[in-house]
Amino acid sequence: MGSVVISLDAELGWGFHDLAEPPTERVEAGRRGWSVMVELFEEFDVPATWAVVGHLMLESCDETHADHPAPAGWFERERTDWAARDDLRFGPDLVADILESDVDHEFASHSFSHVLFGRPETDRELADAELERSRELAAEWNQSIDSFVYPRNDIGHRDVLADHGIAAYRGGSPTRDGVRGVFDSTIRDRSMLVDPAVDEHGLVNVPASMFLFGFEGPARTVAESIWEDPMVALARRGIDEAAHTDGLFHMWLHPNNLTHERDDRRMRAILSHLDSQRSATDLTVETMADVARRVAGPLCVDERATAGWSDD
Template sequence: MDAVGSVVLSLDAELGWGFHDLVDPPTERVESGRRGWNAMLELLEEFDIPATWAVVGHLMLDSCDGRHADHPAPEGWFERERGEWQDREDLRFGPDLVSDLLESDVDHEFASHTFSHVLFGHPETDRELAVAELECSTAIAEEWGCSFESFIYPRNEVGHRDVLAEYGVSAYRGWTPNREGVRAVFDSMVRDRSLLVEPYIDEHGLVNVPASLFLFGFEGSARSIAESIWTDPMVALARRGIDEAATSDETFHMWLHPNNLTTERDDQRMRAILSYLDRRRSESDLTVETMADVAQRVRHSRGIDGTPTRVDTQAKASWN
């Protein structure tokens, strides 16, 4: 059987943890995390499109002291949690949202986005800290009756891949330069460069599923101007990537954060992309995969066994 092209959609699900270390976090996006999470779940259910949801492990807690004394985080790492956001449980915890994800009728993949959004690529993040983040994420996932096979690096800062391999991770989202914003539009539309990527097994035995396109990298006045004279550039790029995948045997991997959906305008962008993906899937051999699906496929193509990690059906039944 001939290979067919595929589309992967991954989401960095983090609520306040995506911004807690910033001096001046973007208020609109901080406050949109829950709204965007629910909007994306609804859209994905409407079009029956499975996605890889990389969840910050701390969101799966019901409560904490804000100190995490046994965690080898650098001084001040949890300061905002026990200070400015002490009374903002909606930013620090999200067990209700995670339950909605795991109970979805769509077969989403549950993945890891670390425990507290530690930047693995920073020089300050040593191996001890990386191990602690994986240990905490694994432990809280097990308490929920699930596990993860895929890992998405906060802010796409790749590092400590050996630790991922040690803790049983099979796949991660690698970073592809020039795949967002004006540069992505120029390279694809003007230079006619492909948006497709080729997943591969790296030297640690992990499957790198590179990013093709960040769906919210063209915003502000540039987006408004483009829409007034043409169309939403990110919708155009996403459709182009989907079309490329539909006529090839390669992969188009788009990604976003739920908190990118701050208004109905952003919802409309995602609706346009997902509805187009659904249509192209129905009229061609195009498949929609999760990162775990890709990892399994790549491993099998190399003669390596691998089974994608999905929510355990018995555990899922217990949540209903």
């Protein structure tokens, strides 16, 4: 019996706050895309893993975070350009939309402030603080954290994840994104499935199969004018492959990828096909935590979560 996982990097402005020139269209689309995805998941009754930046769970802050061991200037944009942009820095209303949904989503972590865990300047103290603060905030929302999605997929400090009781993380995709990725997957008929596995830290790596918005710009416009949305075609192929095997197909996106109605149509087409295959076959939809329980065993995952809170 095959399965499909969908994970989202839910970050609003935090996904771009460290960039010299944040992409305005993507920054402004974060709330729109978040709401659209919540509605689409409810329409098709599809549970997803929402990896949320911890700062979004706050109602307000002092904009300094003096007790946080981040590099100098890390919260600068929050104090300057975005000081009046609460809509980019906070999202308790959006967090509530996930938790109050009729769909049983997984509430996961995308760190506290989108720190890049694989960078040399991110030491163990900073990684620990990012996870600890996220975990504390999640507890205030009566949530525990089983899964972690690395900001910008920059993997590092997996031992720290294990120390905090995390059970699963999203590993890198074995396929390319963009035009080359579409070429490789379509022309070479490369499998879209991935193999989750337990790593040396006892974490379950749930690799990504494909990024759903890796083929954009003029190339996408040309492809859609003469054929169909290539990402929809690839997603359908991955879903079909999972439906007829025992494999796992793992799609991911950011809510801020949905900048226009055509992006909504892409996601609707993918979820509609997923729903059809789920009805016609033994295909299931899992969260990352579900995969971790299946691969490592539910007792192992539960014990890890308990251990992560044992020092509180």
